[in-house]
Amino acid sequence: MNGSRRTVLGAVVALVAAVVPATASAAAETGCEITYSTTSQWQGGFVADVAVTNRGAALDGWALSWEWPSGQQAGHGWNSKITESGDHVTAVNAGYNAKIATGATVKFGFYGTWAEANTAPLSFSLNGVTCVHGGPRLTAMQHTAAMQPGWNLGNTLDSTGSDETSWGNPRITEALLDNVKAQGFKSVRLPVTWSAHLGPDHVIEAAYLARVKEVVRWALARDLYVMLNIHHDSWQWMLNMPADHDGVLTRFNAIWTQLTGAFAEFGPKLTFESWNEPQFTGSTGKPQEIALNSELNASFHDVVRRSGGNNATRLLVLPTLHTSSEQTYVDPLVEQIRGLADPNLIATVHYYGYWPFSVNVAGGTRFDATAQKDVTDSFDRVHDSFVARGIPVVIGEYGLLGFDRHTGTIEQGEKLKFFEHLGHYARTKKLTTMLWDNGQHLNRTTGQWNDPELYAHIRSSWTTRSGTAYTDQVFNEKSSPITDKTIALNLNGTRFTDLHHGSTKLTRGRDYTISGDQLTLTAPALTRLSGSRGYGTNAVLTARFSQGVPWRFYVITYDTPVLSNASGTTEEFEIPTAFRGDQLATMEARYDDGTNAGPHDWTSFKEYDRAFRPDYTDGHTTLTPDFFAAVRENARVTLTFHYWSGVKVTYSVVRSGSSVTGTTV
Structure with a gap:
């Protein structure tokens, strides 16, 4: 930077492709493999090396094409003749390297310029045939692990209106996806509702399909994994399958047939998810509903696989009925996935917590032992049923149902304990998690988190544990003298280190004492911190632990309302x-x-x-x-x-x- 030349490490994109049209017979064919690497970069300029490996029939003459995702320009090159028109680049063989035998590799390179960014090309085309892009192929388990952690771009392309802004969120921008990646997310679930954009014979509106494709490109260009689905169609028309079996199946297959063609060029970092939160109305009971969900999953699998090309091995995500983790819904999906004998399948469930706690009903105000057990039981079931059998799992959505109205339904400290524990336990069970965000968490206008403390606990849970406590509230009645207050700490494998008020470190023995997991705040310290004892929060204390996110205590003066x-x-x-x-x-x-x-x-x-x-x-x-x-x-x-x-x-x-x-x- 600042005009100095520097080497860029790891900026390598490997690409593998089929060099035949996407047909059923093409599934076993192989084609080209491209390795693109930025070997050196400085302010405004870079050097790129490209290796072209032929995996198909021998070639006598080749042309490799790509488009710049960030407005770069290619300059002087070697071992090829490079031409450029706008963002489109074509490199044609020199006379001495026109022939590429099957399995052979030719290499060329060039100098380039960049301004705002130097993102690697999304895809390459060899002699007019698209190569798979987005990195090397991984096993389903490796791929799913690489997606952790994930984020849902909710209430946007899945809105049931005619525009992605109809549910109050702004249009998706490249800057938003830059921010999502900067926040530490490795994958984006892209919910899409198609029903408002279907014409005669269920043909998807061209402009809408192009817009979805643009967003997918943007995400892949940022090295994010993408999971694309059929979303709110589930409760708009797909739920009518018991009464309109053939009509629903026909429309469902028509959508996926179009999507497999539209996204055939995209490589393994794009996964397809059958449909969102399967549900039915007017059925004869749960057995029929389970059978219908299995039928739709099977049809989805068949449509995608028969399209061939990149889709022949693309990772596919199959949901349980209701995306529930209940054993009665998990077992049929285990049986189906094992029966399909396809190594490139992922199971998905959703998790929104123990219902009374999740919505704050029936006295479920705390993340207590019952609510904790619901997390562990749910994740144990999907781990033992799927992961232990070699089937990876994506928790495609997680959060709290009370968030549907606003995030204040659950008290702050109880909310933080839920997310800390969920992230930790999912990690121990090797489950990939994708946070549901309909715009209430990551502010898509300011780029800031609406609740930074919540995000801090979520992010920390991806890698470690944090200490928490029975409560984050320390109440002192104004009409009574202040007394010592003892609070149980949840150490979660950490060690308590110290307690702060702002930048001031409080004194152990005088301001507080620690005995095992019991923290006692002394009356003199609370009196001092409470000041004039106005109603409400008088002070905020921060407990620090040997790892993870600090825990805050709000010192509150109150009288009976x-x-x-x-x-x-x-x-x-x-x-x-x-x-x-x-x-x-x-x-x-x-x-x-x-x-x-x-x-x-x-x-x-x-x-x-x-x-x-x-x-x-x-x-x-x-x-x-x-x-x-x-x-x-x-x-x-x-x-x-x-x-x-x-x-x-x-x-x-x-x-x-x-x-x-x-x-x-």
Whole structure:
């Protein structure tokens, strides 16, 4: 850089290809192999060497073509004649190296120039036939491991509208993919919904297909693995297969027939995923649904493999019914993959956690032993069923279902423990994970993480463990003297090292003590840190461990929240709430006879944000229309609000028609 010449190491792209049209008979044919390497690079210039190995019939005269992905220009070369038109480059043999016998290699090189980037070419074409690009072929297990970690480009090309921005995300740019790679991701799952872009005879709209192809090119140019699928079509029309078997199968096969042709030129770093979250309606039961999913997976496999060429050995991803990790759905996919006897297959499931915790219902406020066991049981099942049998697994989506509304459904510390544990356990079970991101995590406009602390724990979990704790909240009641507070640490194989307040290292023995996994914050230290003891967070402490991400403790001053009488409607009912520094964890709802009220009447604890939500800024607690839709008329409902400090406050509401009256208890 800065005008100095430097050697670029490892900038090698190996390419292997079929030199015949993509047909069923072509599957066993071989063709060309290209090795492109940038052997030297400096500001604005570079030297490239290219080796052309003939894997097909002997050649007498050759022309190698490619396109620059980053606007480079080729200059003076040797052992070939190079011509250029825009981004398109053609290197033609010299007189003395026109012949390439089967298995033989010729080499040439050139000087080039670059400005913004010097990305290796995506693909090469030898005498008009595309060579596979994107690196050497790997086994399915190696390929899947190389995809770790992955990221979903959600709510964009999978939107059900006519444009990729219709669900609120900006258009995909090369800068976004640059950022995704810079964040440490090795692969991108590209969900695509095709239904709004199908014409007569299920022909995919040319412009839309070209756009998807452009995004795939951009990702591959950045050395990212790509997983392309059929996405929300699953619940738009594919679920109707029990009643419209032939119609669904015909459309499904038509889409994949077009995709195999459109993406035939792309090499092994592009994988195809059969379809997203298989589901059916109007079936005779689960056995039929399992059979239909297997039929679609088999048809997908057949269409892709019969297209030949690069698709003859492309890695294919097959889902369980509902992409569930339940054994009853895993076993049929194990049987199917083993029956296909194809070494280039990957299984996929999704994981969104133990449901009560994932959405914060039924009192599932904490990432407790039950929620942890759900992670380990799920990952153990897919490991023992697939990985132990040599079948790799991609967790094609993971996250928390509460994120569908907003990321505050789950308390911050509990959320962090979930992601830390999930990443760690997936790694121990050799499962590749792909974070579901619909735009709420990595901000696609600013390029920043909306929750940097969450991302830090996710990223750390890819390689190591982090220490956590039973809680990240230290509550001190304002109306009472401050006392010592003891918190259990989850060391997770780490060693506690020290505790900081900002840049100040706190003193062990005076400010805190450690006994095994018990951290005690002393009353004098908490008093000092709490200052004037205004409601809310007074200080943030950082516990550091021998490895991984530090853990934060929020020192909070609170008093019991105060609720006030209110009136409103079932469409808009707000309880005036003076939170006084506390935070709402969950809410119970019961009738006077002790039975459960509201949605999910099998539990008294209602679902956060679906039935209720706090507004700390405006000072009220909202009860939603969904809540009142499941409340009996003129029956008093006693609400119990549980706050993270441990206090409980009761309140009663009565619905009369669309009117609601609320009173303190």
